[in-house]
Amino acid sequence: MSVFQKFGKVVRHNDGLVGTFLKLFRMDEFKWxxxxxxxxxGNKYFQNDYYFYGRNRWVEFPLSVGHDYDASQVPAEWHRWLQYIADEPPTQLPLPKRKWMADHTENLSGTEKC
Structure with missing residues (x-):
């Protein structure tokens, strides 16, 4: 696959040239x-085994959080998949709900909600 073909896939995946460069501005890289x-x-999770191990799974945060996103906004079940603790994503093999499990909340340190 040539460099131009790869760039074409990236552009199609990110909704055109404008979307691609907005993604680059927001996330410092663009992938397909x-x-x-x-x-x-609203977090979207992607995988592409063309990229090397450790960079082939990623999350794209919703536009509603703007540029103020961090890893604490990823729930535990998806963290397992992103960090290769589990091979199957929670859409294929969901975790059993336990009565002692609390709902996910992001780290609010340094915010007004703290």
Whole structure:
């Protein structure tokens, strides 16, 4: 696959040239991959095994959080998949709900909600 073909896939995946450069501005890189799933917070999870191990799974945060996103906004079940603790995403093999499990909340340190 040539460099131009790869760039064409990236542009199509990110909704055109404008979307590609907005993604570059927001995330400091642009990739293309298969949508694996989406959590209830609007985070989208992708995988592309063309990229090397450790960089082939990623999350794209919703536009509603703007540039103020961090890793604490990823729920535990998706963290398992992103960090290769589990091979199957929670869309294929969901975690059993335990009565002692609390709902996910992001780290609010340094915010007004703290």
């Amino acid at each position: 991959g298969n949508l694996v799933g989406e959590d209830k917070y």
